[in-house]
Amino acid sequence: TQLLEQSPQFLSIQEGENLTVYCNSSSVFSSLQWYRQEPGEGPVLLVTVVTGGEVKKLKRLTFQFGDARKDSSLHITAAQPGDTGLYLCAGAPIGTYKYIFGTGTRLKVLA
């Protein structure tokens, strides 16, 4: 059973545009992570959000953890072709140590 739903599934935008990716669940997580995966590589951790309502910024990327710790969002400002990749949210539901991954958002930024 997939517990982390991401939207949109696919996104193709022009360089310079802004975008937001959503990660939603009915379960509560102690923390959520965001990863980016490029072809031929494993996912690479971008950020971990821990506290409900927390906002973290990583250059042009802004991550938010929902107040109830059931959802998260990733906002990219002025997207660049280098942002192209598969974005995955992930977390271990409270009471478990096993990470599950979201359904994924495949982003393509056109020059």
Next chain:
Amino acid sequence: SAVISQKPSRDICQRGTSLTIQCQVDSQVTMMFWYRQQPGQSLTLIATANQGSEATYESGFVIDKFPISRPNLTFSTLTVSNMSPEDSSIYLCSVGQGGNEKLFFGSGTQLSVL
């Protein structure tokens, strides 16, 4: 951070054969995780490998099909047995750090079964 070496990086195999994937970590870790990523999809946890005990498998995955070894704290193998074309996927090993709040991945094994 942890550096994970996974091999082979890719292989093309015949139906009915088996392939063993190796995962080497540059530091000692308690738990290692094996994931499968089917074409165009996200990651699905196959099993958790603890040193000194049998691996714990997720629903839909069984030991006879995906036997796992964990001989020490830096190494694990995953075998894909009696392969069929449906097993064509990327297989990834992973370790957790910081109370498992950070996962580090190998570069994956791209498996194609003919």
